[in-house]
Amino acid sequence: MLNYGDLVFLWSPRKGDSFLLKLSKGAVQGSRLGQLRHDDFVGHDYGDVVRSHSGEAFALLRPTLGEYTRRIKRNTQIVFPKEAGFVLMHLNIGPGSRVVECGTGSGGLTCVFAHFVGDEGHVYTYDRRQEFSELAMRNAERWGVADRISFKVRSLDEGFDERDVDAVFLDLPTPWDYIDKAREALAPGNRIAILVPTFNQIERTLDALRDNHFADPQVLEILLRYLKTDPRRIRPEDMMVGHTGYLIFASKSQEGLYDGVEQRRSRRGEDGAELEETPEA
Amino acid sequence: MLNYGDLVFLWSPRKGDSFLLKLSKGAVQGSRLGQLRHDDFVGHDYGDVVRSHSGEAFALLRPTLGEYTRRIKRNTQIVFPKEAGFVLMHLNIGPGSRVVECGTGSGGLTCVFAHFVGDEGHVYTYDRRQEFSELAMRNAERWGVADRISFKVRSLDEGFDERDVDAVFLDLPTPWDYIDKAREALAPGNRIAILVPTFNQIERTLDALRDNHFADPQVLEILLRYLKTDPRRIRPEDMMVGHTGYLIFASKSQEGLYDGVEQRRSRRGEDGAELEETPEA
Amino acid sequence: MLNYGDLVFLWSPRKGDSFLLKLSKGAVQGSRLGQLRHDDFVGHDYGDVVRSHSGEAFALLRPTLGEYTRRIKRNTQIVFPKEAGFVLMHLNIGPGSRVVECGTGSGGLTCVFAHFVGDEGHVYTYDRRQEFSELAMRNAERWGVADRISFKVRSLDEGFDERDVDAVFLDLPTPWDYIDKAREALAPGNRIAILVPTFNQIERTLDALRDNHFADPQVLEILLRYLKTDPRRIRPEDMMVGHTGYLIFASKSQEGLYDGVEQRRSRRGEDGAELEETPEA
């Protein structure tokens, strides 16, 4: 039976409008389908059909982690569920894992990590901006996973405090400057993931990964396309998100890995960006 | 220190060739870069640089769940990491969850669920084909999560044995025939995910979800594009996977949800497929 | 030297704002970068840098056909340049061709066909809605190709008047009802293109094409992704068009083509939508 403090997800069959709320005594959520009064939902159970003050039906649902992170209170760009889920699969993360992350941002991915490492695991997240750390902490408390997270407010210049962690995630403007710090923290053979928004950042990140003896680099992007749900007129939505970022993965290995393997770095001229001759035309 | 029975992932910096092996006494893996003798790897640690019999370097890495499921022994189409990760985010799954699945197939997604529900959670997976169940069990043992899984070899015609589960996943040719069974198993307010390969299957599944009072239906597809990793010539790979399947999600609600909400089903004529007038032209 | 009646394309280097105008005596285009007075542009040449009344620079450019059709005055969904260009390549169209089209809609694709068939070619376009035909005619006059087009205001129920044409294009809600009419008009061995917005329409169109002895059916969709143009931060635009429509192509052949070739039509049951057993799971 739902009570104050519980998270609920409300969805209207008429308009598809939806709201993710934490039930608070006396609180009211406005909507074009009538006022949603939190007090009316207390005592109900997940799955119930409830009504707005003007009588419109809503399904009262249990929020998913994906829905929660998509709607998280934020003052940064967030890591979206499509990337978060893929990262979960490709880092060595599971119940009991120790994960480090920088930067914290709004804490969406921090919550995801904390959700899946469980009570035996722990997440260490770094951000030099106090206000982000505080926002992320509130977001983690709301999802009920704050006690699995250490929030550290400082830059990465001195590196991470942790060693032998299961996974590292970097979401920074210049990740190439911190690959060595990530290397110090990560247990050998484990995997790092890095998110960058632009092409330009991929080049330098790949160079830094190789310089730091990381193996099996992969770069990828994920596109998500929703379809309209009218069964008689199935078609993709007219607009879709065209870009959130590029994910880069690699695994910590040792010096010597690339010995004798052709260095694919071009001969940069004095202007700093000399491309190699390309064979296409 | 690695020993027989451990899983390792080998990656060559020269060719990018890679192998996921379970170390077995005396076993040898052939490769175009020379024989990989399992005995040579015992006593090493994850992260080490090791060599094939002909002297080629390989990074000896810890396999990720994503890499494992991508390479799983299979005799069916598998659920790929990009979909598996998204499903994790959008079902109510985490350490401690109880999940039901049908069909088991090669057990890739079964392993993913079992990995993330941890020792306190459990996965119940159904398939009427004995040989699939056995293959999936071997795959789960290999990843070390078999004790978190109940394999049931029977059709879904009698429904699931479980009740009040946190999440249901269906991967069946005719999911619309089993939405009512899924409903019986699922706790109210929780979410189902369904994978179908064709457009044609989406229509009937959406109808069945509505008929069974499921709320918040979503249909989507995920596209994954890898990029080449030469830092001086960054570009997407020439070929990519164009399709794996459509994911359909919905949440269990109650009778009455759609009362008075226009049934979007068209007036089908006698030939069975009359489309409504479309406004495009 | 530009004069009244000429089409110009204005682009601002500061904001990227752009306008496609037909120069008219005394006309003024408002903009957030100041008024654009048509009279100021007369006497200039394409390529010149001109100024708004408040002094903002604009490049005065020659409009392309792509830009023109993207901005055409419309009261329907239009065929976008990405599809129009692909259709040009895959129908037997070029200078001198005779093309038939139904429906005319806002005339965007009609203009494209008329542009490329040149003075020796001709386009016959059908629409039962008088107001569309008139709008399309004005759009064609604006681009200067109206004299290469015959606008016919009637339904296709009696079929096309033309025979032995080089190409047919259909953009109709129920194209399957008119495949036989298209067949009558098209010269043997030539190709038809059909645009449909939904999955559901693809199925019946493919059936009708086969029933009418069309060969080499192809179905496809085209996705276009723009990138931001800041050279130091190259990345795709955040949002992109996720769907405009599916293009279906096929070539007119003869009775007997499919004799003995397994009819891939399923055994439909009485409810009209029985799927064949699918082998996936």
Added chain:
Amino acid sequence: MLNYGDLVFLWSPRKGDSFLLKLSKGAVQGSRLGQLRHDDFVGHDYGDVVRSHSGEAFALLRPTLGEYTRRIKRNTQIVFPKEAGFVLMHLNIGPGSRVVECGTGSGGLTCVFAHFVGDEGHVYTYDRRQEFSELAMRNAERWGVADRISFKVRSLDEGFDERDVDAVFLDLPTPWDYIDKAREALAPGNRIAILVPTFNQIERTLDALRDNHFADPQVLEILLRYLKTDPRRIRPEDMMVGHTGYLIFASKSQEGLYDGVEQRRSRRGEDGAELEETPEA
């Protein structure tokens, strides 16, 4: 009635196999559906159903320009129909146009331009490699448009011979070195298109376009996804082409266009690639 020298496109309804042939006396094309003897097709008409020597039916169709360029004899990467069609729409090309191109490559796009400029137009194509020029000429003769093309075998270092052309297309490893030459050839207000395969090339090309007073830069990529054509199992093909290249467009304007408009070039440090502070994290 078809005769020797005619181009035909053969398509099998059983397997979907297809062949694009120029009918030659005595020639035989092998296939897994039996020998295709050219002599058997002479005297037939486009659209006919013909047979291989072993009795398999083929539709005898008129080849489209798209199909022709997709199958062109090549020793380079080609410009694909999806890009060619888009370029047609966004350059000032039509019957009567004068177009310059560098490099010629295998001549696929050269044929496309020559096809659409008609007898009144002309294409000037440059390549420093004799063997490419010859191959392209043979490809153009095969499509019947060689007399509309001037093939020039030399590098672009001295620039183009032509002036005031309607459109320029560049497909070169270092297009930024030739933007000034393109500018000399292009009529003011007209548009250039450039194809590059890698991200790295986009940055320098955009810089060169701005330095040469080109307006309205656009960068984009086009993705084409084919669907399977079994009407009862409609779904995208399993594999698709993930990348062919990036198209860059811009229009020739004048000096002064960017005066006072913030130069979006970052403050590069001595290492040549200093990124601006990015606001993401």
